Amino acid sequence: MEIQSDRDYFFGDIGCWSERTEVHKAASQGQTSQLQSLILGGASVNVVAVDSITPLHEACLRGQTQCVRLLLDAGAQVDARNVDGSTPLCEASSAGSLECVRLLLERGAKSNPALTSRTPSPLHEACMGGKEDCVKLLIAMGANLEAYDIYYGTPLHVACANEHTECVKVLLNAGAKVNAARLHETPLHHAAKNKQEEMVEILVEFGANVHARDHHDKKPVDYTTPSSPSATCLRFYETSPMNLQQLSRLALRAMLETRALEVIEQLDIPKLIIGYLCYQ
Structure with missing residues (x-):
């Protein structure tokens, strides 16, 4: 002993x-x-x-x-x-x-321990394993939606790369940045690589850029199999303008973020918690 x-x-x-x-x-x-x-x-x-x-x-x-x-x-x-x-x-x-x-x-x-070069955040870990309930609880307790890991990117990158659609939904509804990039690679690139049609549709509905190019100068559709459902979906979005629902969602998010920053300035809230308030 x-x-x-x-x-x-x-x-x-x-x-x-x-x-x-x-x-x-x-x-x-x-x-x-x-x-x-x-x-x-x-x-x-x-x-x-x-x-x-x-x-x-x-x-x-x-x-x-x-x-x-x-x-x-x-x-x-x-x-x-x-x-x-x-x-x-x-x-x-x-x-x-x-x-x-x-x-x-x-x-x-x-909920947001300082990240090191060798470990992701608790929210990354929960997203990696598709632990939806843990993801919800961590977010509710202030976990940083944009915590950045040099190997994985953001929690949204991790959820998309590991094909956890429910976690993707939770993150997006909580305000995660849909076009966050790691080496210019977006969550939509991951969804396309994994042939996740439903995930592709969800990301695009939340404003994912179908024309984004990664460090290989490839768009999400370039990672799909021709004529596959995910390829067809991305080709459709590439040639179609955003619908009213998509535009409304993006406009509302932008308005809420702007309003949050105005409130922060008026109340003189410390900058350290600005990120948390903007993305909840």
């Missing part, structure tokens, strides 16, 4: 280094009685194992809500980072454990 050490911690104040401990194992396997006994016996809940993984990381990755609660009650650091920069909220979002996500947020977990 790992006992709290009195020496200075090698990893700051998160805990001492060790191999995977009994606390990690109990947390991962949902053994609440065993975990409680270990904690009462003096075991550190912030001890880190290989790759700086804490017991809280393991419990969240496995969706062990009761163990997560026990660890947090015992002082586990809610935003601890592993070697890749992932927080427990990232792990819970990846696993699609709605209860763990909710509990972590209630206990102060950051």
Whole structure:
């Protein structure tokens, strides 16, 4: 059993280094009685194992809500980072454990932890796995719709690349930028590559630019199979003007964003939260 050490911690104040401990194992396997006994016996809940993984990381990755609660009650650091920069909220979002996500947020977990070069945000993780309910909860708690990962782009890019149409709908309805680009590649490029006709239609209805060209100078339609439903759909949109519904939606979004900025200026709201207010 790992006992709290009195020496200075090698990893700051998160805990001492060790191999995977009994606390990690109990947390991962949902053994609440065993975990409680270990904690009462003096075991550190912030001890880190290989790759700086804490017991809280393991419990969240496995969706062990009761163990997560026990660890947090015992002082586990809610935003601890592993070697890749992932927080427990990232792990819970990846696993699609709605209860763990909710509990972590209630206990102060950051919905927008600072992104590193090696890890996406919790919202990226939820979109990657198609965890629609987690996506909704994270957005409701202020997750940045435009969080940018150098490998994946925005959460909308991730949802489209992984063919999660329901997540795409949630993101777009919450105000995600439909024409956000990574290396000039838009979410619509991903939808076209994956031959997702319904997703293509949804994106276009929300204002996706069918003429956008990526870093290969290709339009979305260039990634489709000729005569396929997605190709036919894109060709139609390329030659047809936007309908009244599309124009109205785009005009309303622009008006709401402009109005939000005016309110922000009048109330002298700090710039740090402008992005959040504009895209909710």
